[in-house]
Every structure is written in C-alpha cells, then in structure tokens.
Amino acid sequence: MGDFNINIYRKELFVESKLLTNKQVSEIERIKIKLNKSFLKTALNHGFISRYHYNKVLEGFKLPTHHLDFDKIDEYKSFSDNHERFTLFLNSLIFPIEHNNSVAFVVADPSDVNNIRLVEEELNVTVTEIFVTNELDLNKALHVKYGGEILHKSVFHLYENDPDSCAIETFTLKQVFALGVLFFIFLIFLYFNFIDTLIGVNLIMNLFLLSSILFKFMLTIHGSKTELESKVSKEEIDAINDVDLPIYTIHLPVFKESEVIQKLVWNLNSLDYPIEKLDAKLLIESDDEMTYNAIREMKFPTNFEPIIIPYAQPKTKPKACNYGLYFSKGKYLTIYDAEDIPDSDQLKQTYKLFNKLPDDYIAIQCALNYFNKSENFLTKMFTLEYSYWFDYMLPGLDSLRIPIPLGGTSNHFKFDKLMELGGWDGFNVTEDADLGLRCYAKDYKITVLDSTTYEEANNDFFNWIRQRSRWIKGYMQTYLVHMRNPAKLYKSIGARGFFGFQFFIGGTVFTFLSYPVLLLFLLIYICFRSKWIEMLFPDWLIIISIVNFTLGNLIMIYTNMIAIFKRSSYALIIYAMANPVYWLMHSISAYKGLHQLITKPFYWEKTNHGLTKKKN
Template sequence: MMENREYYRKSLFQEKGKLSQKKIYRVEELEKSLNKSFLRIVLNYGYLSRRAWKNILLEEGIELYNFDFDNLVQIPKQEIIKENLHKFLDALAFPLVQTEDYLEIVIADPSDSININQVEGILGQKVDKFHVAEDMDILKALHITYGLDYLDKAVFGIYDSDRESCAIETFTKPQLIAIGLTLAVGVLFFYFFPINTAITLNLILNFLLFFSISFKFLLTLYGSKMETARKISKAELDAIDDDELPFYTILLPVFKESEVIHKLVWNLKNLDYPLEKLDIKLLIESDDAMTYNAVKEMDFPCVFEPLIIPYAQPKTKPKACNYGLYFSKGKYLTIYDAEDIPDNNQLKMVYALFKKISDQYVVVQCALNYFNKKENLLTRLFTLEYSYWFDYMLPGLDNLDVPIPLGGTSNHFRFDKLMELGGWDGFNVTEDADLGLRAYAKSYKVTVLDSTTLEEANNDFFNWIRQRSRWIKGYMQTYLVHMRNPIKLYKKIGLKGFFGFQFFIGGTFFTFLVYPILLTFLVFILFLHTGWLNYIVFWNDGDISQGLLDSISIFFPDWLVVVAIFNFTVGNLMMIYVNMIAVFRRRSYPLILYALVNPFYWLMHSISAYKGLIQLITKPFYWEKTNHGLTKGSK
C-alpha cells in the first residue's frame, strides 16, 4: 500500500469517501501549510466523518487494530518520541514494537507513505510492519503513553512556579491559627460579655452584608453608563481582511457530555473565521468512555481535533485546559463550553480589540447569557443574574480598573501571556476568577467586550445547586489563596484593587453565608416582639414568663431591630432593582417582574454556599459535575 500512495488515496478518499478532486487538492494544500497528515485534515476540518472513514477501511478489507490501553509500553527510543510527540500526533502514527533491527507501528491511514517515511526518519530505521487503527485510538495511545510530562506540568505548573498562588493547600497554618484565635477570642468575649458581644456581632454582620450589597448596587449603576457602548464598530469589523487573521485556538473541555457534541459541531461551523486558521481542541478525559465513543461514532464531519488527556487527579477543567495549552498553536486562545453559542463574529471582534488596546491587556471577557431563558422560573432568574453580572457589574469593574473575576468561558487570551502566567491553577474550581486576579497582580489588565456567548441555563434545582456550590467554593478557595499574605496582596494590587477584591470576591460568598443567619435573627426578633413566639413555643397552653422574654429581648434591643429591618428591606430592594434594570440592555422585558423573586433566589445561593463550605473542608478539589443538554428551550 505504501508504494502506491496515489492509487489508495484515490480509492479510499475519492471513490469510497466521495471527496471531489477539488476537495482533495484543497486538503493537500492544507497538508503542506499546516504540516498535518492528509487524514487528520480530512477528519478534523469537516471533509469526512469518523464513522464513514471506519466503514471505508472495513470495506477495503482492512482489519482494524485494537489497542490494549492498560498494557502499552514505551519503546526504547522513548525520549525521541517525547521530543517529537507533536509530529507523531500530526502523523497519526504510534510506535508499537521496536528492537535494533525491527520496527512495528500503528497508523490511521494506510495510504500515507509520507508520514510513515517521517516516522522512519525520526526513529532512524525502516518500518517492518504496520497495523491500521482508528485515529482516536492512536491519539489516545500517544497521549497516555508519552504525554505524562505535559500532564505533570498541567497539574503542578502553578505549584512549581508560584506556590503561594496555588490552591493545593486550602488553609495555611497561619490562617488556621488566625481562625482559631478569632473563634477563641469570640467565645471568651461571649462568655464574659454575652449581651454586648451578641449585639456587636449582629451589628457587624448587618453592616458588612449591607455594604457588600451596596457595593454591587453601585457597580451596577456605574456599569449601566456603558450600556450602549460599542468597543468595536461595524466599520472596523468589515475592514478586517481574512488573510491578516492569526491562528486562533479554541479549547473545548468536555466530560460525559456526548449529548451536546452534535450541537457543538453546528455552533463551531457558524463562526465567521477562516476554518484553516482555527485550532480547535476537544479535550476528552481518557476515562470518559461516553464522550470518547460518541466522537468515534460521529456520522457527520466535525471541525475539531480530539485531544485525549491522560488520567490524573484532580479531575478538573483547569487541569484539562492546561494540558491543552501544550498542544495549542494559536496567537490567541479562548475557551467554550460544549453547549456554547458564541456570536458568529466574536473571534474577529476580539482580534480587532486586541489590535486597538495596549499589550498590558491580556484577557478579553465576553458576556454570557442564556438561550433557554424562558423555560421555567429557575432559567428566568438565572438569566437575570447573568444579565446584571456580565452586562453591568463587570463593565463597572472594568471602568474602575479593579480585578475582574473571569467567567468560566468566552474569555480570550493572548496566548504568550497566558503561558507566562502559568495557565490555570488545576486545584482551583473557579480557575478563571483566580487567573483574573493573578493577571491583575502582575500589572496586566482584563477588559470586557460587548459580544455575547449564549449558554444553557440550568433548568433543574439540584443541578443548579451542584453548579453554584462549586462556583462559591471556588470563590472561597480564591479568597483564601490570595489572602495568605494580605499586606503583600495590598502592595501588589493597590488600595482600589484590594478593596474591590474584598467586596467582590470575599463579599460574594460572605453575603450568601450570612444572609440566612441574619434572616433567622430577624424573623426571631419579629416573633419575639409580636407575641407569636409565645404561641409557637407553648401552642397556646400557657405563657412564657415575662422574665424569659426580658432575658431574650436584651440581646435584641429596639434600635437593632430597626437596623435589621432597614438592612433587609433596603438590601433586598437594591438587589431587586439591580435585577430589574438587567433586562434593559437585552430588551428582556417579560422577565422584569421575576426580579421580585430574588430574595428566595438568594436563599438558594445560601444553600449552595453552605454545601460549598462543607466541600471546601472535606473535598476542596472535587469538581461538582453540571449536567448539560437538559433543556428543551431555544433562543
């Protein structure tokens, strides 16, 4: 077969694969310009489906090789393979057996004599025997056998380069001592001065809650000034010549999400960017048989390269993305989730913005919103939240020039600066919020762009709790990491940045944790002052003694009741107002009345926050899986 390459290429691709001569010429051009094998371009650039290629090989009478992935061994020249791993991946060739005078390999395209010759040149000996296997199996074999050095960097890169910024240690010894001393002093004060301590604590918590809510309220108002701002005009977009566009990497981390792979392919095909300049990596965990088999059995052409990540803990999205960095080729890089629907011109808009702004700006965050916003009450509330967060709060932070916590998707990076920052922390479950702060601490800047990526809003209560508990746990992680040395953090990011970090990162989880506590106090106070407590406790069988009532009342003086009522009334009204104005930019006016449900939505956040707090202590690196593809809604 190797000796008659053109004959087999014509038989396999043109006659059986139904590729026209024009398409074959185009693939050959890409083969030379991209330095990838003919088959890899055919399978990853939308010319032929993997199932169709498998059927072609079987029709040709070729027996497909089945790997024993649990017993793969490195060949004697393993260091050469590691140094040239990218070439073997592009050639879709795996060295199976090697001795001094014998070489046996597995390839994906029996007509590809060029890459077989390349393998012979790298290893310095002739191929004596070859097998044919599916490309996905060869990729998996190469990654799990020779990609372990990259895997180690993906997991421990931040720990090795900047240990103070790594979340591998949840609580440092000084933090544990500080927490212990605070609790001990609190207990002592409560023992000797119970009334004053209880009143003071209640007052402090009320003040901090109100201040945190007020900060977000003012941020939203400040961000609303930019509601109609457009950073890239239509004229600037139209002036872009496709020939000037650089390579752009898109990382697509997935885990057990086979149900949305078909939608993903469709969404990627709609991007207004030259396909040959897109470097799209589908990141699949090696033990994720569901997604792996779904991609192997795809019956229509795809437009991404599968990248199989060797097994390692922690099994987190940042670890997967870090591994993908070492196989990325773009000048710019972004991340999309499997169900994302970005604006079709988003990549061009980001490119145009990066050309306009200084090199200090290393990340552009695009807005996120939902395509199934009207599906049920939960999706409506979720949409309101994302609308004020990405359309108002983040622009407010942007214009104040304080740290911006990045969202989990649609953040676009200068690739070289991302590598300089060390990528993401594989142990942090809100890796992008952490990265935004690390970038700011190194005097880099993050900005936002008025381009939207539509996602799938959680339509299931328990699925929402899982997702939100992970987010809030990650904010706790990020806060603990960067507050290991508050003075050092202050010197790095300045007063404005330090203040913004305290009330946007720390304040976010603080409000959710404190909200139900203060609400319980308020309800108890109201019961106490209205006489309902007497009825509830004794079911109308008797009276609570006046002495007991007086004993309880001294912990809740009248002025504190006024403070608590004011705090909850004004605080909730501010957040309801924030949710209401969130509808205007996107003209989602039918959602405006749902903002009234926000106080109950906050209680859902509190449930998630306490779940996240428990997990922070018991299993800090556990990635709570969010199920996608549940919606029946549409844009």
C-alpha cells in the same frame, strides 16, 4: 521504508470511495502544508470527512489491524522521550510498536507514505510491517503512552513555579493560626460580656452585608454608563482581511457531554473565521467513554481536534485546559463550553480589540447569557443574574479599574501571556476568577467586550445547586489563596483593587453565608418575644436589621430590574421580585460549598448539560 505489500493510495482511499472530491483533496493539501499536519488529520479535524465514514471505508480494504490495549499501554516499548517527537507522532497519526523483534507502525492512514518515511527517519529504523487502527484510538493511545510529562505540568506547573498562587493548600498554617486566634478572642469576649459580644457580631454582619450590596449597586450604576458603548464597530469588522487573521485556538473542555456534541459542531461551523486558522481542541478525559464513543460514531464531519487527557487527579476543567495548552497553536485562545453559541463574529471582534488596546491588556471577557431564559422559574432567575453580572457589574469593574474575575467561558487570551502566567490553577474550581486576579497581580489588565455567548441555563434545581456550590466554593478558594499575604496583595493591585476584591469576591461569599443567619435572627425576635431575646436584640439593632434587609433586598430587586433593559427581556421584570428566594437558594449552595471546601476542596461537581427542551 520497506515493502509493505499494501497498495493503498490517497485516490483509492479518499476519492474513489467518495469520501472526498478532487477539489476537496486540493483544499486539504493546501491547509495541511500551512498547519504542518498529516492529510488525514487535516481532513478529520477541519470538517471534510467524518470519523465514522472514514473507518467504514478503511474496513473495506481488509488491511492488517492492531488493537491498541489501553489497559496495557505501559507495556508497549517507548519510542519518545521528548515533546517534539510526541507531537510528530500525533501529527502523523503513527504509533510505533515492537513486533517480531523489529519496529512496526500502527497507522490511521496507510496511504500516508510521506509521514511514514518521516517517522522512520526520526527513529532511524526501517519498517517492514504496518497495521491499521481507528484514528481516535490511535490518538488516545499516544496521549496515554506519551502524555505523562505534559500531564504533570498541567497539574503542578503553577504549584512548582508559584506555590503562593496555587490552591493545592486550602488553609495555610498562618491562616489556620489567625482564624484560631480570632475564634479564641471571640470566646474571651463571650465569656466576659456574652450579650454585648453577640450584639456586636450581629451589627458587624449587618453592616458588612449592606456594604457589599451597596458596592454591587455602585458597580451596576457605573456599568450602566457603558450600556450603549461598542468597542469594536461593524465597519471595523467588515474591513478585516482574512489573510491578516492569526491562528485562533478554541478550547472545548467536555466531560460526559455526548448529548450536546452535535450542537457544538453546528455552533463552531457558524463562526465567521477562516477554517484553516481555527485551532479547535476538544478536551476529553481518557475515562470518559460516553463522549469518546459519541465522537467515534459521529456520522458527520467535525471541525475540532480531539485531545485525550490521561487520567490524573484532580479531574477538573482547568487541568484539562492546561493539558490542551501544550498542543495549541494560536496567537489567541478562548474557551467555550460544549453548548455555547457565541456571536458569529466574536473572534474577529476580540482580534480587533486586542490590536487597539495597549500591550498590557492580555484578556478580554465577553458577555454570557442564556438561550433558554423563558423555560421555567430557575432559568428566568439565572438570566436576570447573568444579565446584571455581565452587562453591568463587570463593565462597572472595568470602568473603575478594579480586578475582573473572569467568567467560565468566552474569555479570550493572548496565548503567550497565558503561558507566562502558568495557565490555570488545576486545584481551583473557579479557575477563571482566580486567573483574573493573577493577571492584575502581575500588572496585566483585562477588559470586557459587548459580544455575547449564549449558554444553556440550568433548568433543574439540584443540578443548579451542584453548579452554584462549586462556583461559591471556588470563590472561597480564590479568596483564601489571594489573602495569604494581604500586604502583598495590596501592594500588587493597589487600594482600589484590594478593597474591590474584598467586597466583590469576599463580599459575595459573606453575603450568601450571612443572609440566612441574619434572617433567622430576625425571625427569632419576631416569633419568640422574651426577656432574653429582647436583651440579645435591642430595638435599635432590630431597626438596623429591618432597614438593612429591606434596603438590601430592594437594591437587588432594582438591580435585577435594570438588567432587563439592555436585552429587552421585559417579560422577566416581575421575576426580579423573587430575588430574596433566589438568594436563599444561593445560601444553600454556599453552605454546601463550605462543607466541600473542608472535606473535598478539589472535587469538581459535574453540571449536566443538554437538559433543556428549548431549541437554540
């Protein structure tokens, strides 16, 4: 290392500036050695100092600066051709550049002499000039410059290694051909026997709708048997020695979430887990200036590491999480949304349960519920739905050993097995449900845990429609992907899993699509009595339809009523009666999702968070 003529030492930069105390410096030194990170990276990402105040102190030293131009990042000379060197630059917070026909370093911490020397040795150069820049800008420049190979893996790894499991192709040629043949047969039947064909279609739709509802009711009953079970006791949690705990990675995918970043920091601080063993990654798209600037200007310490994801399509949550996998260090990994409030001991509970389960269990799904359940009609209905889904239906699937479609957050994985599965499908907009099916197809198992993460329920109708249409579209994608080869699926997950998949994934989509059609048929019969109508809707079919609608709605109303008991949400019981209206809202979302499946299958419709006025 050459003579930089810069006399910036750690004591001056961090202690004399009152950013840190001597005790905190010692604690950071201890953690950084364990994690093999630079002093500054440890201090910023483990809640010791804020980026805003560090940058203000750094500006006071009047050091030579260098503006990293992201629009011209490709023009910078490349000094890395492998992931290991890229990781070294990230951990050292050093961006090498060519300057005045020699190598210079752009750094975030000019006092970090050890890492400057380490990178000099790695590049086999002697640096005579260093420049200082904002740590977050340096981080972004490194990812944009050197993250291309990892970005490619994040998007295409599953497709290149297991194309049959990837949703990059919405309809395969065989599926298009099969659908075409079925439609042609339908037209032939219509031509030769118009009335009986329509009656037959109506009857099949009615019977499948009722069967799907009865299947979900059966799951609810089975799930209710486990209502009071606890897989991990408080005594077991209390007996855990923090020294024995492994590093736990948390993925925090965000997009235009500046309004909830502050809540996210508070919620992470409430987790009962050693700070040096938390590997929290805030996953930010490189063009998300709103969130990026919110983090840079944050005036209090954070306990997450920003991972800036270079631009690429599709711009989806699974792609972002896949990118984060290559920088994750945990034995276990979970995902939380920005506004999530998990039980404080959730990580310890999943750690303990993983150690109690057989080795073939590689994922644990925790329950989701809402902290703003009483805000308006929509949040109340949403809470009822999540309550019976996570508290009863998923435990029902678990007890019957039927594949569990994972929820969007609070699913915990064995990291090595997640990598073995190829991560998430970046082209599937319900990547969680798809991954749950792939786990079972590879002979792995998932279970559920009675630990809750509280989220923000959608309180806006159009925002809810956007979110739900994406979910249902993703279920359509998942069904099409896994039904490319029905015989293979049957063989891999067995008869129980296969038929459970038909009713739970396929049945959910079919229910929402068919419900308004069958309701319309019934209304046509009631409102427009004529000879033709009576021929199309004979009395026996109308009786079946009325019984089907009455029984189906009563079952779902009853299911919603059951949902209130575990969480003692008795004030919501009257809203269970509104389930038929809530289903029509789902049908609107389903048809929007079907349209998008055909026109823009990979489009990730953004759900806005931070809209609630309720305090969490």
